[in-house]
Amino acid sequence: MKHTYVFGVDEAGRGPLAGPVAVGVVLVPVGFDWGLIPGVNDSKKLTEGKREVIFLEAKKLQKTGQLDYAVGLVSAKVIDKKGIVPAINTAMERALRRVSSRFDLELGDLGDFYTDVSVKLDGGLRAPEQYMHQETIIKGDGKEKVIGLASIMAKVTRDRYMRRRATLAAYQQYCFAIHKGYGTKAHREAIAKHGLSPEHRATFCRNIKSVVCYISQSS
Secondary structure, eight states: OOOSEEEEEEEEOSSOSBSOEEEEEEEEETTOOGGGSTTOOOGGGSOHHHHHHHHHHHHHHHHTTSOEEEEEEEOHHHHHHHOHHHHHHHHHHHHHHHHHHHHHHHHSOHHHHHHHEEEEEETTOOOOTTOOEEEEETTGGGTOHHHHHHHHHHHHHHHHHHHHHHTSGGGGGGTHHHHTTOOOHHHHHHHHHHOOOTTBOGGGOTTHHHHHHHHHHHO
16 A cells, blocks of 8 residues: 555653653655755764754754654653653654644544554554554664654754753753763762752662662772
8 A cells, every 4th residue: 555654753762861761753745855854864873963953954844844743752750650661652652643633633634644654663663553554663763764863853852851951950960961861870970979860760770879889899
């Protein structure tokens, strides 16, 4: 079956010790001209500056109706309560719903939309069952540009969130702007010294003190 639209879906922030998980969703028409956004690739293979440039170009194309996107964020609190996989699924469903509902408002035919769109997802992600035509692709963010762009939108949105949190007095000692919540040595040492903040995933930080002691002894 030929489809008119294609979704790309990818997540960012599965593994950090702090901050939300983000899922990016991008919708483009089949045959979309990727020359409009040069350099789209797996977000991890791009510099922060390049990701920002692509992010801003995508926002411009959204304003002109050439693509649409949304990013769902789910907090550390929910990750601790429900687990990372349910949190990712919640973020994905939110982002898909935002884009799909905007499509519904414009065309008023969401039932046909589900049959007319294909969904390409990275890694082990799977969309809700109403999206009937979907494909999960291992390392898809480097193979399909629509997934790569979704990974960029998720990564930049999450990184911006962490930089904003870093400016608040309650979080300045953790240097979120530098590591974005990932488990660097400096971040782990800050947790051991200052304890956990509301942005930390307590379930991810259970062994921090022993890890920091090990680092200190082996360095």
